[in-house]
Amino acid sequence: MIKGTVLINTETCKGCELCIVACPQESLSLSQKINLRGYRYVELSQDNCTGCTNCAIVCPDAAITVYRQSKQNYKKAV
Amino acid sequence: MLEDTVLELDGMQCVYQKPSTLTDDYMHYCPGCGHAVAHKILMEVVEEMGIQEDIIGVAPVGCSVFAYNYMNIDMQEAAHGRASAVATGIRRVLPEKYVFSYQGDGDLAAIGTAETIHTINRGENILIVFINNGIYGMTGGQMAPTSLFGQKTSTSPYGRDIEHNGYPLKITELIAHLPGAYYVTRQAVHTPNTVRKFKKSLKNAFEYQKLKKGTCFIEVVSNCPSGWKMTPKETLTYIEEKMLPEYPLGDLKVPTQNKN
Amino acid sequence: METKNTEIRLMKGNEALAEAAIRAGLDAYFGYPITPQSEVLEYLTEQIPKRRGVVLQAESEVASINMIYGAAGAGARVMTSSSSPGMSLMQEGISYIAAAELPCLLVNVVRGGPGLGTIQPSQGDYFQATKGGGHGDYRLIVLAPSSVQEMCDFVFDGFKLAEKYRNPTMILSDGALGQMMEKVEFPEEGSLPHQVPAWATTGKKGRERNFITSLHMEPEQMEEINLHLQRKYKTIEENEVRYETFEVEDAEIVLVAFGLPARICQKTVELAREKGIKAGLVRPITLFPFPKKILSDLSKKIDHFLVVELNAGQMVEDVMLAANGNCPVHFKGRMGGMIMQPEDVLEEIEKIVEQPIPLVAGQE
Numbered sequence: 127m128i129k130g131t132v133l134i135n136t137e138t139c140k141g142c143e144l145c146i147v148a149c150p151q152e153s154l155s156l157s158q159k160i161n162l163r164g165y166r167y168v169e170l171s172q173d174n175c176t177g178c179t180n181c182a183i184v185c186p187d188a189a190i191t192v193y194r195q196s197k198q199n200y201k202k203a204v
Numbered sequence: 205m206l207e208d209t210v211l212e213l214d215g216m217q218c219v220y221q222k223p224s225t226l227t228d229d230y231m232h233y234c235p236g237c238g239h240a241v242a243h244k245i246l247m248e249v250v251e252e253m254g255i256q257e258d259i260i261g262v263a264p265v266g267c268s269v270f271a272y273n274y275m276n277i278d279m280q281e282a283a284h285g286r287a288s289a290v291a292t293g294i295r296r297v298l299p300e301k302y303v304f305s306y307q308g309d310g311d312l313a314a315i316g317t318a319e320t321i322h323t324i325n326r327g328e329n330i331l332i333v334f335i336n337n338g339i340y341g342m343t344g345g346q347m348a349p350t351s352l353f354g355q356k357t358s359t360s361p362y363g364r365d366i367e368h369n370g371y372p373l374k375i376t377e378l379i380a381h382l383p384g385a386y387y388v389t390r391q392a393v394h395t396p397n398t399v400r401k402f403k404k405s406l407k408n409a410f411e412y413q414k415l416k417k418g419t420c421f422i423e424v425v426s427n428c429p430s431g432w433k434m435t436p437k438e439t440l441t442y443i444e445e446k447m448l449p450e451y452p453l454g455d456l457k458v459p460t461q462n463k464n
Numbered sequence: 465m466e467t468k469n470t471e472i473r474l475m476k477g478n479e480a481l482a483e484a485a486i487r488a489g490l491d492a493y494f495g496y497p498i499t500p501q502s503e504v505l506e507y508l509t510e511q512i513p514k515r516r517g518v519v520l521q522a523e524s525e526v527a528s529i530n531m532i533y534g535a536a537g538a539g540a541r542v543m544t545s546s547s548s549p550g551m552s553l554m555q556e557g558i559s560y561i562a563a564a565e566l567p568c569l570l571v572n573v574v575r576g577g578p579g580l581g582t583i584q585p586s587q588g589d590y591f592q593a594t595k596g597g598g599h600g601d602y603r604l605i606v607l608a609p610s611s612v613q614e615m616c617d618f619v620f621d622g623f624k625l626a627e628k629y630r631n632p633t634m635i636l637s638d639g640a641l642g643q644m645m646e647k648v649e650f651p652e653e654g655s656l657p658h659q660v661p662a663w664a665t666t667g668k669k670g671r672e673r674n675f676i677t678s679l680h681m682e683p684e685q686m687e688e689i690n691l692h693l694q695r696k697y698k699t700i701e702e703n704e705v706r707y708e709t710f711e712v713e714d715a716e717i718v719l720v721a722f723g724l725p726a727r728i729c730q731k732t733v734e735l736a737r738e739k740g741i742k743a744g745l746v747r748p749i750t751l752f753p754f755p756k757k758i759l760s761d762l763s764k765k766i767d768h769f770l771v772v773e774l775n776a777g778q779m780v781e782d783v784m785l786a787a788n789g790n791c792p793v794h795f796k797g798r799m800g801g802m803i804m805q806p807e808d809v810l811e812e813i814e815k816i817v818e819q820p821i822p823l824v825a826g827q828e
Contacts, residue, residue, distance in 0.1 A: 131216060142236030142429075142436040148396050165235065179220040180396040186240030187231055188222035193213045257669040260538065263677075272675040278665035280537045281677035283560050286530035289522070293534025293542075294665070296518045297492050301667050319530070322523035 129203070130177020130194040132170060138189040139167035145181035145190060154181060225251040229273045234341075236436020238426030239268050241393040242335060242402070246306075247275055249406045259302040260294050262287040266308035267341040285316025288323035291330045302413055304331040309348040310340045313375040320379065327384030327418035331409045334376070334421065336451060337428040345431035349373035352450055357431070372450055376423045380456040386418030388457040392425045394443050398453070412459065425451045472649045477615045478642040480650075481545070481571060481635070482507035484619035487653040491540035492518040494531035496550060499583040500639040501573035504545045515653075525550040529557030536566035537676040539664025541623060545571035547639070548589050549580060551597075558632055559598030563678030563689070567626035569619065570604070570634040573642040576801040584801020585639035587723060590778035593636045594752045601690055603697050605633040605704065606751040608722040612646035620656055627658075629700055636751060638774065640724050640803070697753075706749035707758055711737065715744030717813055718762055720783050721772040722748050724803070729772050731806040736813055743813060751779070759786035768816050769793040772809055774802075 132154075139161065145168055146154045155171040177194025195203070211218045225247040233240040250256050256277055263271040265284035272279035282290040287305035295303045312320050312334050323330070339357055340346040347357040347364060350372050354363040364372075380388040389405050392398035402424060409420035425447050427439035434442060475483065482504045485493065493512070495505045505521060512519040518535075522528040528544050535542045546554060551572045561568055574589045576582035591597075593606045605625050607618040618635050626633040660666060665674050680686040708726075711733055712718055719729040726747040736743035746762070748755050763769070769787060771780040771794070780795045787793050796812045798804050 129216065130219075131213065133210075133213070138230065140235035144236055144394075144436055144440070147437060147440060177216065177219055182220040183396045183399045184241065184394070186233060186235075186237055186244070188226060188240075188244050190220070191209060191218060191222070192220040193216035194219045195216050199215050258667040260665045260667060262534070269679060272677060276668075276673055278668050278673050279675040280534060280665055281564075281675070281679055282533070283530060283556055286526065286533075286557070289527040289530035290534035290537075292520070292522075292527075293492070293494065293531035293536075294538045296494075296520060296531070297535045297538050297540040297542075298666060318523055319527050322527065 127174070128176050128195050128200050130175045130192065132175060132181060132193070133191045134168055134170075135189040136167040137161050137163070138187045139165060140187060141165040141167055142186060143168070144184045144186070148180040148184045150178065150180060151176060223248045223251045225256050225276050227274055227276045231274060232270060233267065234430045236427065236429050236439060237267070238337065238393050238424065239335060241399060242333065242424055242426065243271060243274050245393065245399060245403050246333065246406060249403060249410065250277065253407070253410055255302050255410065259304070260298065262291045262294070262305040264305070264307040264311040265342070266311050268306060268308060268335065269342065271306055285311050285314070286319055287311060288316065288328070288330070288332060289319045292323055292326070292328050295328055295330050302410060303329070304333060306333045307335070308341070309334070309336045309338065309350045313349045313373050317375070320375065321382070324379045324382050324419045324421065325384045327386070329413060329416045329418070331413065331420045331422065334423045335426050336423050337426040337431070338372070338447065339428045339431035341428045341431045349375070350451075352446055374451070376421065376456060379421060384418050385421055385457055386459055387412050387420040389421070389455045390423045390425065390451060390453050392443065392448070392453055394427060394440050417459065423451070425453065470650060470652055472647060474645055475612060475648050476503060476643060476645050477612045477637065478503035478573065479507045480612050480648045481615045481619060482511070483650060484616040485543050486511055486515055486517065487650055488620045488623050488656045489541055489654060489658050490517050490543055491658070492535045492542045493544065494520050494522050494528045494535070494542070495544050496522055496525045496528050496546065498547045498550045500575060500642050501545050501547050501571070503642070504571065525553040526557070529554040529561070532568050533557055533561050533564070533566060536561065536568045537564065537665050539660035539666055541627075541658045543569040543571065545573065547573045547575045548577045548586070551589060551592065555592070555598035558604070559600050559602060560678050561632045562598070562602035562604070563600065564676050565630040566632070566676065567630050568632050569622045569626055570632055572634060572636055574636065574638045576799065582801045583639060585641070585724065585774060585803065586799065586801060587638060587725070587774040587778070588776075588799070589636065590751065590773070590775060593634050594754070602693060603752050605629065605631055605700060606636050607633070608636050608749060608751050609641060610723050610726045610747065612641065612644065612648045615641060616648050616650060620651060623656060625704065629696060631696065631700070636723070638723055639801075701753040704750060705753045705755050705757070707755040708747040708749060709758070710745040710747070712744035712746060712762060714742055716742040716766055717744075717768040717770060717817060718766050719743065719745045719770050719772055719809070720748070720759065720779070721745065722751060722779065725772045725774060728804060728806050729809060732809040732813070735806055735810050741813060741817060748779070754782050754786070756786040759783055760788065763787035763790035766791055770809070770813060770816060771795050772804065773797050775799060
C-alpha cells in the first residue's frame with residue numbers, strides 16, 4: 127500500500143467525525159483531549175493511512191492536510 | 205498553495221490542503237455543517253480555474269450570511285431572498301466576469317421565489333448555488349418550504365402536516381422547466397463521492413458561464429445538525445434515508461449538443 | 465436624433481427625466497411599471513439600446529431595488545424610479561443601500577395614497593422620503609423639482625450628490641410634474657464623467673477583495689458605522705442646503721411649499737401683493753437637508769408661516785421645528801389628487817391676516 131499521512135489542525139477541528147466515517151482505513155479517531163474551543167479533535171490513531179484524501183475532502187473546516195508517498199518512492203520502498 | 209504549508213513531509217508530497225482562496229477566518233458553522241464543505245469546494249474550484257480575480261459572489265441571509273468572511277473574492281451581501289436580483293444587477297453591468305449567488309432554502313424558495321424564478325426565466329448568465337437542508341438554521345430551526353412531511357421543527361413542533369403547511373417544495377424541478385435554465389443539477393456534500401461530484405458540477409457551471417447560454421443551478425442537499433437535532437454522523441443517515449428519496453441526486457437538465 | 469449638444473425640447477416630465485439620465489451617463493436602470501411614471505421605463509427601454517447603458521424591466525420593485533444594489537456595488541451609475549406604492553416596496557432595499565453607502569438615484573413620482581390610492585399627484589411621501597422610510601437611522605438626500613427643467617437638472621445634481629457622499633439620493637416629484645409638458649434645455653451628453661470607484665466589487669484584480677455589506681454584528685462596530693453615517697449627514701446639512709425665496713425681504717406672511725404647490729404659491733404671492741398683503745414664499749429645493757436656517761431667521765421677523773402641501777401635513781412639522789415657536793405656523797393641504805388653486809391659498813392668507821396674532825403660537 128502507498129504510504130500516506132495527515133496533518134490535522136487541532137484548533138480548527140470541531141470533532142464532527144465526518145472524516146472518521148469517510149476514512150476507508152479506519153485510521154482516524156477522536157482524541158480524548160480537547161482544543162481551546164472545547165471540541166475533541168480528531169487524530170491519526172493508526173499507522174495505515176494511504177493518503178487517499180477522503181477525510182480532507184469531507185472536512186467542513188479544511189482542517190486536514192494530506193501527504194502521500196509518490197509512486198517513485200513507493201516503488202523504491204517496496 | 206498556502207504559503208505556510210509544508211509541501212513535503214518525510215519524503216511524502218502534499219496532495220490536499222485548504223485552498224488559498226478561503227480566508228484564514230475561523231468558520232462559525234456548526235460542526236459537520238454542509239455549508240462549510242460547500243464553501244471550501246467552491247473556493248477550490250475558483251483556485252484551480254484561476255478566476256479569483258474575476259469573480260463576484262452574492263451572499264444570502266441565513267447561516268451563510270457570513271460567506272463573505274470566508275471566501276477571498278469580491279462579494280456582496282444581499283437582503284433576504286434577493287441574492288439573484290443582486291447578482292442580476294452585477295451581471296448586467298459586468299458582462300465578462302464570473303457571477304454567482306449562494307442561497308439557502310428560505311432565501312431561494314420562500315421569500316426569494318419570485319426573484320429566483322424570474323432570474324432564471326431571463327436566463328441570467330449566473331450560477332445559483334442552492335443549499336437545501338430543509339430548515340431555517342440561522343434563525344433557530346424553523347420550518348422551510350423544503351422541510352419534509354412529518355419533520356419536526358421549531359414552527360412545526362408536531363411534525364410538518366401537508367394539510368396545514370403544504371408540500372415540500374421541489375423548486376429545482378420547477379425551475380428546470382424554464383427555458384432560461386441551462387444546467388440544473390442536484391448534488392450533495394456528505395460523502396467523499398458526492399463531494400467530488402459536486403466539485404465537477406461547479407466546474408461545469410463556470411465553464412458554461414463562458415458560453416453565456418443561461419442560468420446554471422446547483423442544488424446541494426445538505427444537513428443541519430443543530431436544526432435537525434442530530435450529531436453530524438446521524439445527519440449522514442438522515443440525508444441518505446429521508447432527504448435523498450425526496451430530493452434525488454442527479455442532473456435535471458444538461459446542455460445538449462444541439463441546444464442553441 | 466442629435467444628442468451630443470445641448471438641446472431644447474418640449475417634453476413630458478417623466479421623459480425629460482429619462483433623457484437627462486442617459487445624458488448624465490446612466491450605466492443601468494432597473495425598474496417596474498407603475499402609473500404615473502411608467503414613461504421613464506418606456507423611454508429608457510426605447511432609447512438605451514440606441515445609445516448606451518443597460519435597462520431591464522424587473523419582476524417587481526423589490527427586485528428592481530436589489531438589482532440597483534448589486535449594480536451600484538459593482539461600481540455602476542444607476543437609477544430607478546417608481547411611485548408611492550412601489551416606493552414602499554423599495555424601502556428595505558433602500559435601507560440596505562444607505563447602510564452599505566452605495567450611490568444611486570431614486571425617483572418617486574408621488575401619487576395619492578395611502579394604499580393603492582389614486583394615480584393623481586400628491587406629496588404624501590414627504591415623511592417616507594425625508595425621515596427614513598426604511599428601517600434604521602439613515603437619510604436620503606432629497607431634491608424636490610417644481611418644473612420639467614428641474615426634472616432634468618436634478619438628475620445631474622442627484623448623481624453628483626449621490627456619488628460625492630456615497631448616499632442614495634431621491635428626486636421627490638409628483639404625478640402632475642411627471643405628466644406635464646414644458647420646455648426643457650438638456651446639457652450635453654457625457655458632460656458628467658464617471659469613474660468606477662475603488663471600493664466596487666469588480667473582481668479583485670491587483671488588490672485586496674472588496675465586500676459590500678450592511679451587516680455588523682458587534683455593537684461597537686455597528687455604533688461606529690452609525691456615527692459615521694450621522695457625521696456624513698451633518699456634513700450634507702452644512703453644505704448642500706438649497707432653496708429659493710420670492711418676495712421675503714419685507715414679508716409679513718411667508719408661504720412655504722415645495723414642488724408643484726410652490727408654483728401655485730408663487731402666483732398666490734403675486735395676487736396677495738396686488739391686494740396689499742405683504743406675502744412671500746420660501747421654496748425648499750432640498751427637503752433633506754432641510755433649509756432650517758432661512759426659516760428660523762424668517763420666523764423671528766415675520767408674523768406667520770403658511771405651509772401649503774398636497775398632503776395632510778408633513779413638511780409643516782419641519783417648518784414648525786425651524787420656527788421653534790417664534791411665530792405661528794399654519795397649514796393648508798389637499799389630498800387624494802385634489803390641487804388647490806392660487807385663489808384658495810389667497811383666501812387662506814386673508815383669513816390668517818385678518819385674525820389677531822395669538823399670544824401663543826398655534827392657538828387660533
